[in-house]
Amino acid sequence: IPRDLRRTILEMGQLAQRLMAQAAEVVLTQDVDAALQVEKDDDRMDELHRMIFQHLMDDQWQHGVETAVDVTLVGRYYERFADHAVSVARRVIYLVTGEHPDEIAANQPA
Template sequence: MRELFQQELQEVQERLVEIANLVAEAIERATRAFTESDVSIAEGVIASDKTIDELAVELDELAINILARQAPVARDLRVVVSALRVSASLERMGDMATHIAQLARYRFPDKVVPKSLRSTFAEMGQLDVQIAKKLAELLRTQDVRIAEEIRNDDDRIDDLHLSVFDKVLGETWKGGAEDTVDATLASRYHERFADHAVSIAKKVQYLQTGDWIPVEGN
């Protein structure tokens, strides 16, 4: 029975990694759609979100089934409960990627944001892709050093997020109301995507070290 239980815990981890890889693919494609104003890629991201949602539900059902049958305790219990919370965060990350893709689709064939902000959003997108790939690796290896890297990347995204607000609220901003709304929403989606990754990284770090490190805003 113990061997079966360990196999089930391994399956939980593997499913989390699978979802994380799909999320990384989604944000990479959403960033391309946003940057290149590619409606075909955007629609693909939007359609693929259903797969992420379904896999998250299946993982939740597996975790709940394990709780009911195995009644885990101590660290094993924390692993299963954490998997439920990580699954929810990954699902939300998929949603953020979808929202970014939706902005690209709505504004097609135009670019989503004015030229003055495109380099900022290009960097935010690259950082989110980097974070998502690191997150998948963290879930696969449980290497807490990767968690620190994710937190550092998130700090940079927070800085960029604030710079977007400074730009659209500044006296030199020449964008219209639509540009202001799009820039604000897109920046928020990128920032929240990274925040969910940090939240997951904290949980993995805690499971491996027993240390809970507070993160501002999470």
């Protein structure tokens, strides 16, 4: 990972760990509010993922195609890992409430 992307990739890895830990806690506690928070917290992962692409598409990229592919894959794997945490949380919401998470989120105060 190029030096200028290390902080972003590190944050993605740490965030992926936190999201999965939150999802595991949701499975144990069946806490719907905590499950909804997993999806909200995933927004940061999506933002970081977009930041990687912005960096890769910048005219200042000097690290070559192979490194670009590696960075893209690392970012994608972290992003998908986080998506799985969201999926687990959404399934727990459905198991606990019988409602789809989008319906519940739409009815909650902002």
